[in-house]
Amino acid sequence: MTEQELKKKELRQKAMKLPLSPGVYLMHDKSGEIIYIGKAKALKNRVSQYFGSEKNHDNKVRRMVANVDWFEYIVTDSEFEALVLESSLIKQNQPKYNILLKDDKGYSYIRITSGPWPRFSEVKKMEEDGAKYIGPYMSSWSIKQTLDSARKIFKLPSCSRRFPQDFGKGRPCLNYYIKQCAAPCRGRVSEAEYDEAFQEALDFIRGGSSTSVKVLTEKMNEAAENLEFELAARLRDRINAIGKLKERQKVVASRVEEQDVFALAQGETHTAFEVFRFTGSKLSDRESFLTEGCQPDAEARSEFLRQYYAIRDRVPPLVVVDGEVEDEELIARWLTEKRGRAVKLLIPQRGDQYQLVQMCRSNAAESLSQHMGNSGREASALDELRRLLGLEKTPAYIESYDISNLQGGENVAGMVVFENGRPLKSAYRKFKIKTVSGQDDYGSMREVIRRRFEEYKSHQEEGDEEGFGRLPDLILLDGGKGHVAAVKPLLEEMGVEVPLFGMVKDDKHRTRAIALSGGEIAINSNRRAFTLVSSIQDEVHRFAIGYHRQQRRKSAVSSTLTSIEGIGATRAKALLKHFKTVAAVSEADLKELEDAPGMTRPSALRVYEYFHGKTEAEPRENSINSVE
Known part of the structure; x- marks a missing residue:
């Protein structure tokens, strides 16, 4: 037993002596530093779990326990007292293995440069630099969104070019061509026109869209009365741009005056959390967090909510989350005490709030995808599939199997692999069915799965974790619950703990549902997961049937040679291996056939005569011998 195993055994023995009382536990490393703080309803049960089986621990927890x-x-x-104490101790000690959120919500300001051709930007602090400042503002995200909108509506530059120094130097950037910038860099916008647009942008920032529309409408009508049609058209375009902005904002508007929306997306090693904050029924702030580790969803939400509101002063009356929260009643009570008024936790199932949650979740998946290096669509599909199937972790590495035969002949199987939602063709494998004859798909699938995981065990003995040495996060069989029921006992017999499901098709050969050993899960309403599973099912079917057709072609070719007297399967295979094709065999001369591996002169003669007719070489030699 190693030193680490002895230490773990010792810690478990101590944990088993803890009381079955609520409380807080603090894990220390060798230096005495606190590396993790948690709360428990029953200290003995919770703490002892860390030092037992590692089966349900993710990599982050394993590293914590090892230290x-x-x-x-x-x-x-x-x-409840344990929850309050835990929150306070985490905030004081910042243990490295807890979810830690940086409190970076300082004030933001809008900085306006002095002099001609002014610019504005978002900054974190005021300086004595001659510039003007507007603020402070609590949400830097909101300020950035507002400034970006102001630039687009009033067609102000966002580049680093200086005016008038850079007039005519280089072509305008893309924003000019998509009509989001007037491109003063061309030298065709007067300073007066620029100042007018800039001042209107500041009015928009200070007063909001409604005030700006009112002022701009008055200016437009005045310009039209004065026959200044070009100015009136420019003002009309700005009013229309503000209108389009308001329409986009309605998409993320809430009917509730004040609320927060939370959602998460889990990858293989990290979890992304997204927060939408609404004030005045409008999206006023948005925050993204990426944390290491992948806890069960309910546990992750619970810990994140506790940490988030520990560093935030404002608690809204409504907190909307995308799924179950561990200790939901305790957290609602804690938030109520923190706010001083009632706080409700809501898990919406339909309606506007559900749509907000879905949007929030999509943004969490997008944040996760930037870390993982794949697209937000793929990250979202994998996270959706994880939730749908009730998996403990995201299925980053999926193996799928399909059997292909023709009335039991040329029985083969194909295995495809999807890693992070994309085909990993280097890991595809083909199987010839060896132990099953006739059309027995269940028996064929059992043989393939047995052979695959026998390979896994042999790779593990050699310390090889590539290819067959890697354990998949999910197995999908092209077939219904019968396939799952046939294979599941085999996995249990072999001690392989991998989630197993089937992929069910409708009468038009399209993916319809996910099969369990005892039923089905409809996936049509889960758009991204449905698309991913359909892609996997189509790909494994294509791969398996392609291999089957290849084997049939080889069999047909081989049967041409075996129909020649004296050429059995072994010689036919050797000839094909040597000459590559039957056409090449038919074009070979007698000497080339005789020199081929496994061939004799009589067998070479028979092959030659099969393709070329009788040769006179052998009979002439026999007639001379007979005369003698």
Whole structure:
């Protein structure tokens, strides 16, 4: 037993002596530093789990446990007291293995440069640099969105070019061509026109869209009365641009005056959290967080909510989340006490709030995808599939199998692999069915799965974790619950713990559902997961049937040669291997056939005569011998 195993055994023995009382536990490393703080309803049960089986631990928890040298605990009168104490201790100690959120919500300002051709930008602090400042503002995200909108509506530059120094130097950027910038860099916009647009942008920032529309409408009508049609058209375009902006904002508007929306997306090693904050029924702030580790969803939401509101002063009356929250009632009570008024936690199932949650989740998936290096669509599809199938972790590495034969003949199987939602063709594998004769798809599938995981065990003995040495996160069989029921006992017999499901097709050969050993899960309403599973099913079917057709062609070719007297399967295979094709065999001369591996002069003669007719070489030699 290693030193680490002995330490783990010792810690488990100590954990088993803890009381069955609520409380907080603190894990320390060898230096005495606190590396993790948690709360428990029953200290003995919770703490002992860390030092038992690692089967349900993710990599982050395994690393934490490996670094624990000793632990201490504090007994509380109730689980609620434990939650409050845990939150306070985490904020004080910042343990490295807890979800830690940086409190970077300082004030933001809008900086306006002095002099001609002014610019505005978002900054974190005011400086004595001659510039003007507007603010402070609480949400830097909101300021950035507002400034970006102001630039697009009033066609102000966002580049770093200086005016008038850079007039005529280089071509305008893309924003000019998509009509989001007037391109003063061309030298065709007067300073007066620029100042007018800039001042209107500042009015928009200070007063909001409604005030700007009112002022711009008055100016437009005045310009039209004065027959200044070009100016009136320019003002009309700005009014229309503000209108389009308001329409886009309605998409993320809430009927609730004040609320926060939370959603998460999990990858193979990290979890992304997204927060939408609404004030005045409008999206006022948006925050994204990426944390290491992949806890069960309910546990992850619970810990994140506790950490998030520990560093935020404002607690809204409504907190909307995208799924179950561990200790939901305790957290609602804690938030109520923190706010001083009632706070409700809501998990919407339909309607406007559900749509907001879905949008929030899509943004979490997009943040996760930027870290993983794949697209937001793929990250979202994998996370949706994880939720749909109730998997403990995101299926980053999926293996799928299909059997192909023709009335039991040329029985083969194909295996395809999808990694991070994309085909990994280097990991595809083909199988010839060896132990099953006739059309027995269940038996064929069992043989393939057995051979695959026998290979896995042999690779593990050699310490090889590539190819067959890697355990998949999910297995999908092209077939219904019968296939799953046939294979599942085999996996249990072999001690392989991998989630197993089937892919069911409708009468038009299109993906319809996911099969369990005891039923089906409809996936049509889960658009991204449905698209991913359909792609996997189509790909494994294409790969398996392609291999089957290849084997049939080889069999047909081989049967041409075996129809020649004296040429059996072994010689036919050797000839094809040597000459590559039957056409090449038919064009070979007698000497080339005789020199081929496994061939004799009589067998070479028979092959030659099969393709070319009788040769006179052999009979002439026999007639001379007979005369003698």
